Amino acid sequence: MTYTLDQDLDMALALADKVDALTLARYHSNNLQVETKPDMTPVSDADRGAEELILAELAALRPGDSVLGEEFGVHGSSARRWVIDPIDGTKNFVRKVPVWATLIALTVDEEPVLGVVSAPALGRRWFAGRGLGAWATEPGLAEPRRLHVSKVAELADASLSYASLGGWKELGRRERLLELFDRVWRTRAYGDFFSYMLLAEGALDAAFEPELELYDMAALVPIVREAGGRFSSIEGVDGLAGGNALASNGQLHEAILPYLRAN
Structure with a gap:
């Protein structure tokens, strides 16, 4: 089945909603389990749980696509690949610093065409699709606002x-x-x-x-x-x-x- 980028973005945003519920609950829990990976970086049960949730959702909603995730590696070989960091900022997450996010990307032939960055502890989310603009949601805004880089030239x-x-x-x-x-x-x-x-x-x-x-x-x-x-x-x-x-x-x-x- 062929999907438009709008459809992929809508799916990724809905997926981020589900992941946010899981990660935010674990962030506020008192029994978070944290281990040290071979590269000496921390990983929590929330990292693994979030990636498992994403893998299950993608298997159901985009079964023909491949996935690369930080915790569980590569699944499939399709040129359409979802690239996942379940919790970017795990060191912040485990120390209760609210600056962490789930990163969801779609690459086609290794070119990133869609990105969602969801930071539920901050109440903020950023997203974009190629040709669709970059947008952000945050508390107090009824609609997403379009993003533009600065014009600083010196x-x-x-x-x-x-x-x-x-x-x-x-x-x-x-x-x-x-x-x-x-x-x-x-x-x-x-x-x-x-x-x-x-x-x-x-x-x-x-x-x-x-x-x-x-x-x-x-x-x-x-x-x-x-x-x-x-x-x-x-x-x-x-x-x-x-x-x-x-x-x-x-x-x-x-x-x-x-x-x-x-x-």
Whole structure:
């Protein structure tokens, strides 16, 4: 069966509603179970439960599609692939910091065409489909609002989010990053999905991270692009292939790249 992007987006938003109910209940529980994965990152029963729910729903609603999830890997081989991070920001989740989200993306021939980022503890959600615009819902709004990146064109006026300095030190690029910080108006480390959503809203002008997985990025790309921004690796290659990311309002991209890429 062939689905339109509108239909896929409606399905993804309905799926996010179901996942939000599960994750929010576990977030507020007193018996959350947390383990350490081989890569030394935490995983909770909420992460696994959320991904299991998504897998079951997709098997019923999009049985011909493949799925890549953070916790349970790849299912199927279709060129239409759903890419899932059940809880982006698990460290926040387990420490009761409300900045975490479920990321749901659809890629077609490895190109992200749809993204949903749902952060129920914040009461906020962002979503986009290629050619459909980028949108956000939040408390107090009767209808979704359309997102647009900022028009800031000078580094001296820019507000940036950089993840953490430790990752940049491991790449040997922290000193160059500090040079960039000296040239801009403001820097913060908002972290995970949130930096990129603030970029799409125009509240930030660029966000970048030194190490990311496909499931960390796939849902972000359509939202950033549909809001008018650019998403590339820190070497300047557009798309998801770099294992890291620079997202910007587009106007600042080329000015920032020299501080992030290898010399």
